[in-house]
Amino acid sequence: MTQSTLARSWIASANGHSDFPLQNLPLGVFSLAGSTPRSGVAIGDHILDLEAGLAAGLFEGQAKVAVEATLGGTLNALFALGRRARVALRERLIELFVEGSTLRAKIEAQSASLLPLAADCTMHLPARVGDYTDFYVGIEHAKNVGKLFRPDNPLLPNYKYVPIGYHGRASTLRASGTEVRRPKGQTLPAGQTEPSFGPCARLDYELELGIWIGQGNEMGDAIPVSEAGEHIAGFCLLNDWSARDIQAWEYQPLGPFLSKSFITSISPWVVTAEALEPFRRAQPQRPEGDPQPLAYLLDEQDQATGALDIELEVLLLTQAMREQNLAPHRLGLSNTLNMYWTAAQLVTHHSVNGCQLQAGDLFGSGTLSGPERSQLGSLLELTEGGKHPVELASGEVRKFLEDGDEIILRARCTRDGFAPIGFGECRGKVIAAR
Amino acid sequence: MTQSTLARSWIASANGHSDFPLQNLPLGVFSLAGSTPRSGVAIGDHILDLEAGLAAGLFEGQAKVAVEATLGGTLNALFALGRRARVALRERLIELFVEGSTLRAKIEAQSASLLPLAADCTMHLPARVGDYTDFYVGIEHAKNVGKLFRPDNPLLPNYKYVPIGYHGRASTLRASGTEVRRPKGQTLPAGQTEPSFGPCARLDYELELGIWIGQGNEMGDAIPVSEAGEHIAGFCLLNDWSARDIQAWEYQPLGPFLSKSFITSISPWVVTAEALEPFRRAQPQRPEGDPQPLAYLLDEQDQATGALDIELEVLLLTQAMREQNLAPHRLGLSNTLNMYWTAAQLVTHHSVNGCQLQAGDLFGSGTLSGPERSQLGSLLELTEGGKHPVELASGEVRKFLEDGDEIILRARCTRDGFAPIGFGECRGKVIAAR
Numbered sequence: 022m023t024q025s026t027l028a029r030s031w032i033a034s035a036n037g038h039s040d041f042p043l044q045n046l047p048l049g050v051f052s053l054a055g056s057t058p059r060s061g062v063a064i065g066d067h068i069l070d071l072e073a074g075l076a077a078g079l080f081e082g083q084a085k086v087a088v089e090a091t092l093g094g095t096l097n098a099l100f101a102l103g104r105r106a107r108v109a110l111r112e113r114l115i116e117l118f119v120e121g122s123t124l125r126a127k128i129e130a131q132s133a134s135l136l137p138l139a140a141d142c143t144m145h146l147p148a149r150v151g152d153y154t155d156f157y158v159g160i161e162h163a164k165n166v167g168k169l170f171r172p173d174n175p176l177l178p179n180y181k182y183v184p185i186g187y188h189g190r191a192s193t194l195r196a197s198g199t200e201v202r203r204p205k206g207q208t209l210p211a212g213q214t215e216p217s218f219g220p221c222a223r224l225d226y227e228l229e230l231g232i233w234i235g236q237g238n239e240m241g242d243a244i245p246v247s248e249a250g251e252h253i254a255g256f257c258l259l260n261d262w263s264a265r266d267i268q269a270w271e272y273q274p275l276g277p278f279l280s281k282s283f284i285t286s287i288s289p290w291v292v293t294a295e296a297l298e299p300f301r302r303a304q305p306q307r308p309e310g311d312p313q314p315l316a317y318l319l320d321e322q323d324q325a326t327g328a329l330d331i332e333l334e335v336l337l338l339t340q341a342m343r344e345q346n347l348a349p350h351r352l353g354l355s356n357t358l359n360m361y362w363t364a365a366q367l368v369t370h371h372s373v374n375g376c377q378l379q380a381g382d383l384f385g386s387g388t389l390s391g392p393e394r395s396q397l398g399s400l401l402e403l404t405e406g407g408k409h410p411v412e413l414a415s416g417e418v419r420k421f422l423e424d425g426d427e428i429i430l431r432a433r434c435t436r437d438g439f440a441p442i443g444f445g446e447c448r449g450k451v452i453a454a455r
Numbered sequence: 456m457t458q459s460t461l462a463r464s465w466i467a468s469a470n471g472h473s474d475f476p477l478q479n480l481p482l483g484v485f486s487l488a489g490s491t492p493r494s495g496v497a498i499g500d501h502i503l504d505l506e507a508g509l510a511a512g513l514f515e516g517q518a519k520v521a522v523e524a525t526l527g528g529t530l531n532a533l534f535a536l537g538r539r540a541r542v543a544l545r546e547r548l549i550e551l552f553v554e555g556s557t558l559r560a561k562i563e564a565q566s567a568s569l570l571p572l573a574a575d576c577t578m579h580l581p582a583r584v585g586d587y588t589d590f591y592v593g594i595e596h597a598k599n600v601g602k603l604f605r606p607d608n609p610l611l612p613n614y615k616y617v618p619i620g621y622h623g624r625a626s627t628l629r630a631s632g633t634e635v636r637r638p639k640g641q642t643l644p645a646g647q648t649e650p651s652f653g654p655c656a657r658l659d660y661e662l663e664l665g666i667w668i669g670q671g672n673e674m675g676d677a678i679p680v681s682e683a684g685e686h687i688a689g690f691c692l693l694n695d696w697s698a699r700d701i702q703a704w705e706y707q708p709l710g711p712f713l714s715k716s717f718i719t720s721i722s723p724w725v726v727t728a729e730a731l732e733p734f735r736r737a738q739p740q741r742p743e744g745d746p747q748p749l750a751y752l753l754d755e756q757d758q759a760t761g762a763l764d765i766e767l768e769v770l771l772l773t774q775a776m777r778e779q780n781l782a783p784h785r786l787g788l789s790n791t792l793n794m795y796w797t798a799a800q801l802v803t804h805h806s807v808n809g810c811q812l813q814a815g816d817l818f819g820s821g822t823l824s825g826p827e828r829s830q831l832g833s834l835l836e837l838t839e840g841g842k843h844p845v846e847l848a849s850g851e852v853r854k855f856l857e858d859g860d861e862i863i864l865r866a867r868c869t870r871d872g873f874a875p876i877g878f879g880e881c882r883g884k885v886i887a888a889r
């Protein structure tokens with residue numbers, strides 16, 4: 022029952038084109054006007070309020086333990102329980118919502134527990150993030166960015182050995198829908214030797230996969246790659262908003278700092294590791310001549326099934342497009358198969374020095390561009406550093422983002438014989454600098 | 456009464472050479488065997504248990520509000536209250552402990568509230584750190600490290616404009632006394648083109664000042680430098696343990712990551728901003744030819760009083776030295792006047808892009824070396840990258856740290872007419888890789 026199938030739900034909106042069919046059942050934290058945040062599960066265009074469901078007696082045994090861990094408005098405690106609790110909850114949710122469920126009447130009698138996923142429902146961060154780490158494992162992105170600086174030698178010598186990453190800012194992680202205030206900062210204008218201070222003029226997005234850490238480890242204990250999958254609770258979309266002009270001036274020698282820390286947006290629904298099981302793939306063959314990963318990063322099972330086949334999309338909606346009723350413009354369509362390392366390899370690398378991971382930590386994958394122009398995950402790549410503007414149906418052009426521009430990330434998994442699942446959206450609209 | 460004076464305490468051990476005289480009153484979180492962590496104040500060789508003191512009726516008004524915010528085993532809520540609450544608490548503590556206090560009998564009658572600061576008292580992190588940021592504002596260190604790579608041009612062009620910093624790992628911050636397990640990781644051995652995996656062979660310390668953030672800001676709101684001091688709760692010592700061989704291989708292009716995240720040690724007592732008032736100084740004159748800070752970092756008052764005069768010391772105690780009963784070897788004696796930017800400038804720079812700071816966030820200053828060889832804050836500098844070993848009284852030499860080596864950081868403030876205050880110690884002993 023935990024494997025995806027083509028089973029349908031008695032909730033009609035969950036069947037067909039919903040991101041949230043019976044096979045997905047993502048977890049999130051929501052609030053209605055005036056109420057405190059509560060945990061829920063999305064199905065079709067509805068949310069099951071887990072606390073109300075618990076009060077209505079919908080859960081028992083391990084599933085009840087799992088739901089009790091979601092009380093209090095964050096999923097950290099559930100993540101800490103690990104896979105077994107998530108699986109028990111998932112199995113029970115499938116029993117509750119599958120077409121023909123004998124429990125339908127019981128749920129429908131509890132109008133408080135099944136709520137419309139409507140505009141008056143605010144989504145929050147699903148967990149309190151202790152630490153947020155941003156990786157750089159989209160190799161096409163790394164090549165594209167490297168080419169702007171080093172045309173003949175875009176990848177640094179460590180790239181194919183080290184899953185490159187850096188610590189990000191946890192305090193400014195925000196759920197989809199939060200406005201993105203244009204940051205101010207120091208930049209070095211072209212041709213100048215002294216910096217200026219002012220609003221960012223090269224504001225960009227980055228299309229990334231987010232990885233939620235489940236059970237953590239003690240400081241000093243590395244997580245073997247064969248066990249790393251057990252430490253991953255689920256996934257989301259992540260927009261690593263980037264101020265390219267601030268970044269260029271500040272990042273030597275210690276890496277990006279204020280160019281990233283003004284906000285990072287994520288999609289609020291945690292698509293569990295279990296929901297993604299059918300969309301696991303063999304890690305793509307490394308190109309001829311690429312080195313094998315060092316032994317601590319290699320596991321046969323992970324090589325065979327550790328990659329993910331998730332289609333990723335990034336769209337732009339400008340103020341003029343909204344006024345002209347134009348559909349969002351697709352800037353890129355990519356896939357998580359562009360990750361040079363698996364999620365399990367990231368967990369293992371991160372902990373190999375003894376670094377403690379904790380339930381609710383978040384990883385970003387790094388920008389997941391593909392090799393084609395239609396598959397790029399940032400404007401920096403798409404416009405080659407602002408040299409070639411993107412043309413929009415509204416008659417506008419963009420080198421970088423302007424105030425009023427909204428970026429929309431979407432993701433979807435499809436496979437013959439399995440119900441497709443989606444991630445919901447990660448949206449953010451740019452507003453003027455203060 | 457909040458200003459430091461030469462007043463004495465009726466607690467005899469607080470007078471004379473104690474780090475914790477009546478004028479210091481640092482805040483911390485401690486536990487006795489088997490009990491949960493509680494907040495306390497150090498005075499001489501004693502701790503005032505704030506919860507027990509509250510129960511005994513020692514606090515009222517604003518001071519009581521402040522103490523109530525320390526319940527629960529972290530100082531985050533007290534930090535969030537800002538300066539006024541800290542000052543009220545400090546004034547009351549001085550009333551309680553000053554020589555001739557009419558409250559002495561009341562305190563002594565409550566044996567549970569005044570505890571010996573003894574070996575069975577375990578110190579904890581004083582706050583839950585939401586985000587930890589490590590700066591790089593020790594200009595002599597930046598020059599020394601830069602010289603190893605670029606002898607003719609050690610400082611990058613941004614250094615004198617941007618208070619350089621990067622996000623650090625919060626989950627592996629630990630209080631003094633926690634053992635430091637030698638990390639494993641990827642390194643590129645000299646002369647090789649492919650990396651190896653194994654225990655770090657170039658383990659180092661870094662002598663830093665820690666800065667505790669008090670009241671935070673909302674995302675999007677920058678903190679002006681004229682107000683930044685109000686957002687600083689206090690200070691500690693910080694050892695930014697560094698794996699130099701891992702760092703050299705991993706840090707391009709996104710900065711240090713696993714070379715730092717295995718542990719960061721801090722001294723557990725928060726020396727408040729108020730206790731340090733007498734040791735504030737004018738920001739040292741920038742050398743001729745250095746640029747003026749950009750306007751957003753400049754404030755007349757901060758330039759006049761924003762620097763700190765704290766003497767910093769780092770010592771080494773090896774296993775052989777312990778066996779021979781030798782005193783720790785002083786590796787360096789420096790001062791926080793080597794900071795190129797003030798603490799207020801760091802707060803302002805960090806938030807200028809709208810980044811949210813939160814009560815209990817921690818900053819590291821970066822390694823605070825002085826210009827002389829006796830003032831260096833890391834072995835990387837002292838041995839010039841391992842080329843010139845340090846000779847110890849035990850007959851041993853050190854290029855980098857060996858298992859069993861303990862690093863001890865100390866700090867002390869002195870000024871004519873004022874009682875000297877200290878920070879307590881930040882200790883960490885290296886243990887073998889797993």
